[in-house]
Amino acid sequence: MAVVKPFKAVRPTRDKVALVSSKSYDIYPPNELEAKLSYNPFTFLHVVNPGYKYHKKHISGDQRFKLVHNRYLEFKEEGVFTQDEDPAYYIYQKTTPYHTFCGIIAASSVEDYHKDVIKKHEDTLRSRELLFENYLKNTGFNAEPVLLTYPDNSIIEAIINKYKEQRPEYEFSTSDKDKHLLWVVANKEDISTIQQAFKEVKTLYIADGHHRSTSSCLLANNLAQENPKHTGEEDYNFFMSYFLPESQLSIYEFNRFIKDLNGLTPDEFLIELDTYFRIEKRGQELFKPKQKHHFSMYLDGEFYALYLRKTAYTFSDAKSKLDSEILYQTVLKPILGIDDIRNADKILYSQDKSDGLELKLKVDNGEFKVSFGMLPVTIDDIKDIVDSGLMMPPKTTYIEPKLRSALTIYEF
Structure with missing residues (x-):
């Protein structure tokens, strides 16, 4: 009441x-x-x-x-x-x-x-x-x-x-x-x-x-x-x-922009990603995710579509199903070495309504090495997290x- x-x-x-x-x-x-x-x-x-x-x-x-x-x-x-x-x-x-x-x-x-x-x-x-x-x-x-x-x-x-x-x-x-x-x-x-x-x-x-x-x-x-x-x-x-x-x-979602590849070359980084994702190179074709667990990535002048390999990732609770959490657990932390996503100096969060164009621009100007976009969460996703006694990861929603x-x- x-x-x-x-x-x-x-x-x-x-x-x-x-x-x-x-x-x-x-x-x-x-x-x-x-x-x-x-x-x-x-x-x-x-x-x-x-x-x-x-x-x-x-x-x-x-x-x-x-x-x-x-x-x-x-x-x-x-x-x-x-x-x-x-x-x-x-x-x-x-x-x-x-x-x-x-x-x-x-x-x-x-x-x-x-x-x-x-x-x-x-x-x-x-x-x-x-x-x-x-x-x-x-x-x-x-x-x-x-x-x-x-x-x-x-x-x-x-x-x-x-x-x-x-x-x-x-x-x-x-x-x-x-x-x-x-x-x-x-x-x-x-x-x-x-x-x-x-x-x-x-x-x-x-x-x-x-x-x-x-x-x-x-x-x-x-x-x-x-x-x-x-x-x-x-x-x-x-x-x-x-x-x-x-x-x-x-x-709306927050895009992620990363300043370096943690010592990896672009090719080495793609090989690391292959453990968790099926990767499709889209070249200059702008890719916007239309389903959960699909990600857009811009790296070295090219767009990529990343599709989560569900056999390589375990959903343990409502939070683990969020794309922002999946990206953290599979890419940001283990590959790019970003443990504290709230305070890391080498990551930027940006809410963008330019249909993904920002993903390209901020990397092309040399400010960042790689960028990631994802599908926005829904109000039902938020309620599932809250009603389970959990908290959303930082910079998951722009409301x-x-x-x-x-x-x-x-x-x-």
């Missing part, structure tokens, strides 16, 4: 929302970030980059977090942000040139996270958990929701479609040609219907935002211990999430939608 709670969002005013909302801070290249900070006084980037006001680029730690809080207060004092008077759900639709995503922004329960109603598929780094927990504690708000997915539900879909027939509260497009719409669901009957529908959902899966969710839980635990009157209903016991039906997720910051803000 999932607890999905409406909340009183702090939001940009309708006339400024297109100027305020932003992508995640670390996505912007330096020149674009500088331009937005220089020419847009309303961008939320001023809040998360508070040193810009003082011409300081390298403020860190608690000092930076406290300045983030101060810039946020200034945006509220200047009327850029206002808070809704009543708790609400927020239907948010993002349309890209390729996909449309439509779900509900609401508050998730920390208790659901601890009870495994909310399940994760990635390991998190303790240092990042603590850093973001400290950020949340000092700033007192969260401006970017965790992406959660749930089985398609006709009751929730009917409510969403009802509101989509009405004029949205927000309607704007961004320079990347994405269109953003947001509706406010404040009607008590509709709120009750949505809450009850989510109570019937047994499991929610984190699609994106593992560190944000874990850090929110750490903060809640710490604040509960500091609060002698803790009830479990305080705002810090919840974190902002975007609930999206499973059918609307877009899941969309990527959400904008500061469309809705959750305070605690």
Whole structure:
């Protein structure tokens, strides 16, 4: 039974929302970030980059977090942000040139996270958990929701479609040609219907935002211990999430690029691969895998198709069936000497939508010696891993939608 709670969002005013909302801070290249900070006084980037006001680029730690809080207060004092008077759900639709995503922004329960109603598929780094927990504690708000997915539900879909027939509260497009719409669901009957529908959902899966969710839980635990009157209903016991039906997720693969062949020549490397794979040379013909356990490889100016020899590899659990794990166990570790795929200096992960062209370009320019592509995993693959008590290997999935910051803000 999932607890999905409406909340009183702090939001940009309708006339400024297109100027305020932003992508995640670390996505912007330096020149674009500088331009937005220089020419847009309303961008939320001023809040998360508070040193810009003082011409300081390298403020860190608690000092930076406290300045983030101060810039946020200034945006509220200047009327850029206002808070809704009543708790609400927020239907948010993002349309890209390729996909449309439509779900509900609401508050998730920390208790659901601890009870495994909310399940994760990635390991998190303790240092990042603590850093973001400290950020949340000092700033007192969260401006970017965790992406959660749930089985398609006709009751929730009917409510969403009802509101989509009405004029949205927000309607704007961004320079990347994405269109953003947001509706406010404040009607008590509709709120009750949505809450009850989510109570019937047994499991929610984190699609994106593992560190944000874990850090929110750490903060809640710490604040509960500091609060002698803790009830479990305080705002810090919840974190902002975007609930999206499973059918609307877009899941992409990460390509692998390797800087050297671990002392092998290309011919010697191909001989080593032959132990685990049936190899077809495709020359300049671009090969894209269409089945699981098939891989694309670009080496020494040629494309190759690699087909796993199932007699040479044992499937022991759900994780062992993932193509990213197969590539690690048969190629990256034993042949190329890459033990720690999270921190290895000689491997690069890149999410690419160029139909495999990146596999060729990064090798041809001399930056890498060999590249690998594979088929994306499915939501069922992710659920099989999670429900088996396992974790996905690093850089196995790139999941969309990527959400904008500061469309809705959750305070605690």
